[in-house]
Amino acid sequence: MSTIKPIATRQAFGEALAAIGATHPEVVVLDADLSKSTKSELFAKKFPERFIQMGIAEQNMLGVAAGLGLSGKIPFACSFACFIAGRFETIKISVAYAGSPVRIVGTHAGVGIGEDGYSQMGLEDIGLMRVLPEMVVLQPADDVETAAMVRWLVEESKAPAYLRLTRQNVRRVHAEGWTWTPGKMDVLREGTDVAIIASGGPVMNALDAAEELAKSGLSVAVANLSSIKPLDAAGIEALSRKVKLIVTVEDHNVLTGAGSAVAEVVASLKGAHARVHRHGVMDTFGESGTPESLYDKHRLDAKGIAAVVREQLAD
Amino acid sequence: MSATSRTETVAMLTKLTREMRATILEMITQAASGHPGGSLSAIDFIAALFTTRLKHDPKNPSWVDRDRFILSKGHAVPALYVTLAHQGYFDAKLLPTLRQLGSPLQGHPVNRFMTACEAPTGSLGQGLSVAQGIALAGKLDGKSYKTFCLMGDGEIQEGQVWEAAMSAAKFKLDNLVAIVDWNGGQIDGSITEVMPSLEPVVAKFEAFGWDVKEIDGHDFNAILDAIAWADGAGDKPKCIVSRTVKGKGVSFVEHPTKYHGAALSKDELAKALAELKEAK
Numbered sequence: 062m063s064t065i066k067p068i069a070t071r072q073a074f075g076e077a078l079a080a081i082g083a084t085h086p087e088v089v090v091l092d093a094d095l096s097k098s099t100k101s102e103l104f105a106k107k108f109p110e111r112f113i114q115m116g117i118a119e120q121n122m123l124g125v126a127a128g129l130g131l132s133g134k135i136p137f138a139c140s141f142a143c144f145i146a147g148r149f150e151t152i153k154i155s156v157a158y159a160g161s162p163v164r165i166v167g168t169h170a171g172v173g174i175g176e177d178g179y180s181q182m183g184l185e186d187i188g189l190m191r192v193l194p195e196m197v198v199l200q201p202a203d204d205v206e207t208a209a210m211v212r213w214l215v216e217e218s219k220a221p222a223y224l225r226l227t228r229q230n231v232r233r234v235h236a237e238g239w240t241w242t243p244g245k246m247d248v249l250r251e252g253t254d255v256a257i258i259a260s261g262g263p264v265m266n267a268l269d270a271a272e273e274l275a276k277s278g279l280s281v282a283v284a285n286l287s288s289i290k291p292l293d294a295a296g297i298e299a300l301s302r303k304v305k306l307i308v309t310v311e312d313h314n315v316l317t318g319a320g321s322a323v324a325e326v327v328a329s330l331k332g333a334h335a336r337v338h339r340h341g342v343m344d345t346f347g348e349s350g351t352p353e354s355l356y357d358k359h360r361l362d363a364k365g366i367a368a369v370v371r372e373q374l375a376d
Numbered sequence: 377m378s379a380t381s382r383t384e385t386v387a388m389l390t391k392l393t394r395e396m397r398a399t400i401l402e403m404i405t406q407a408a409s410g411h412p413g414g415s416l417s418a419i420d421f422i423a424a425l426f427t428t429r430l431k432h433d434p435k436n437p438s439w440v441d442r443d444r445f446i447l448s449k450g451h452a453v454p455a456l457y458v459t460l461a462h463q464g465y466f467d468a469k470l471l472p473t474l475r476q477l478g479s480p481l482q483g484h485p486v487n488r489f490m491t492a493c494e495a496p497t498g499s500l501g502q503g504l505s506v507a508q509g510i511a512l513a514g515k516l517d518g519k520s521y522k523t524f525c526l527m528g529d530g531e532i533q534e535g536q537v538w539e540a541a542m543s544a545a546k547f548k549l550d551n552l553v554a555i556v557d558w559n560g561g562q563i564d565g566s567i568t569e570v571m572p573s574l575e576p577v578v579a580k581f582e583a584f585g586w587d588v589k590e591i592d593g594h595d596f597n598a599i600l601d602a603i604a605w606a607d608g609a610g611d612k613p614k615c616i617v618s619r620t621v622k623g624k625g626v627s628f629v630e631h632p633t634k635y636h637g638a639a640l641s642k643d644e645l646a647k648a649l650a651e652l653k654e655a656k
Binding site: 121125 | 440487494496499502505506508509511512516517539547
């Protein structure tokens with residue numbers, strides 16, 4: 062296991078953005094009065110002239126970002142995932158349909174935010190963003206992946222994009238020397254009985270669950286689905302040919318999330334393939350509690366994920 | 377405009393917009409759907425802006441230093457298309473393809489179908505934010521282009537407009553000009569019926585930190601004066617409240633709701649065209 066200190070992907074994002082700002086003057090950053098929480102303040106402190114404080118007005122922020130993107134800028138528009146998702150129609154028309162290269166950043170993903178409760182939890186954002194044509198939807202599992210994605214969003218991709226980040230700290234799941242391949246699912250652990258395809262904050266817990274399950278003789282693969290759109294259909298198919306059960310795990314409503322994207326691929330496959338069980342927030346509202354107690358309740362911690370896998374194998 | 381007198385310009389615009397009104401009504405009847413009322417209320421301002429003021433290049437619609445025009449009340453797009461065709465952005469032969477499958481003339485403006493539309497609009501209330509982003513980019517890059525955004529009176533009932541109004545003043549966007557085409561009507565009734573408290577609109581924009589000018593939006597002298605005023609000094613964004621008549625130019629189309637979203641029948645079109653012909 063890594064000895065590197067766990068950090069939130071929002072923190073990794075803020076650091077990466079502040080670093081890349083130095084060499085990319087076209088990067089501008091907008092926030093709607095949450096820069097301390099989204100960590101866009103790390104950029105704001107370094108490049109105040111390129112930081113645009115929009116106040117508590119997210120739909121206007123997204124529209125202004127769209128205009129900046131249509132005029133040669135690379136705008137990062139940051140807020141909580143829940144407030145971003147609430148401005149869906151502005152994203153649909155002014156960002157996605159316009160083809161403006163806005164980098165929408167939604168932090169505080171899922172029940173993992175803890176005590177603030179459901180009104181502050183982004184639990185529908187993946188579904189809303191991935192339903193938009195051409196929209197890129199990314200959810201990194203750790204700090205190094207976050208940094209790679211920020212770099213790619215600045216230097217390579219021109220498509221409108223959504224980047225979903227955690228409030229809570231996550232452990233690094235990638236080995237030294239790993240490099241991110243855009244659009245590819247990365248297999249973190251090989252296995253032949255079951256495959257857990259996890260996305261975002263719970264990826265590290267899926268690895269621990271696999272370790273736990275190995276003790277009872279189960280060979281469990283773990284894949285990190287960080288590019289939810291474009292989706293690595295070939296990678297998902299390959300896994301589904303190898304194991305008899307795929308369990309998807311995410312801190313998002315189990316409807317429309319990363320697991321749904323996986324199920325959509327597998328459902329179309331011809332021939333023998335794995336059954337897919339989608340696990341996440343099971344179409345319920347969130348609530349207040351410590352992040353740990355919520356991950357326990359929603360079975361998104363290692364113990365819960367292992368239990369879900371066992372149940373599905375027993376069925 | 378230097379070589380042309382104001383009188384000549386007004387005469388040119390009067391003749392041009394009469395022809396444009398006829399074309400707009402023909403396009404909408406051909407498509408058998410569309411929005412005549414709001415197109416006819418806005419055409420005078422749009423035509424005047426494009427022919428006398430905008431710095432742009434129809435042969436190079438993505439020229440980085442161009443002035444931008446965003447028609448935020450996207451349903452009035454026939455008025456924009458007829459103006460763009462007149463300016464040479466595309467062949468006027470395309471105008472009758474409005475709203476047909478495969479046509480770049482979408483039912484509401486879409487930049488991916490036609491670059492000169494600048495942004496997709498028609499989901500009301502979004503254009504001013506996008507225009508503001510473009511204006512902000514101009515400021516950041518030290519460019520001198522201006523961004524114009526034309527909205528409807530019904531449209532500014534959307535909350536996003538007032539978020540944008542607030543922040544444009546904060547950023548001192550003197551390169552941003554909003555035009556409110558106040559034609560007094562919306563789908564379900566007159567503005568007075570649907571949202572009487574939208575007035576006083578001038579005081580609202582002023583309170584949000586804008587310089588505001590109110591004009592008769594069918595008086596070309598007033599329109600040209602307002603466009604010149606918007607180019608004047610001051611560090612505030614500018615708003616022109618253009619008081620217009622929905623369906624302006626054809627007696628029986630002039631109505632706050634009747635022809636908001638209904639094409640003229642072929643018989644009605646013939647009557648309208650005859651009336652526009654006589655009007656010279």
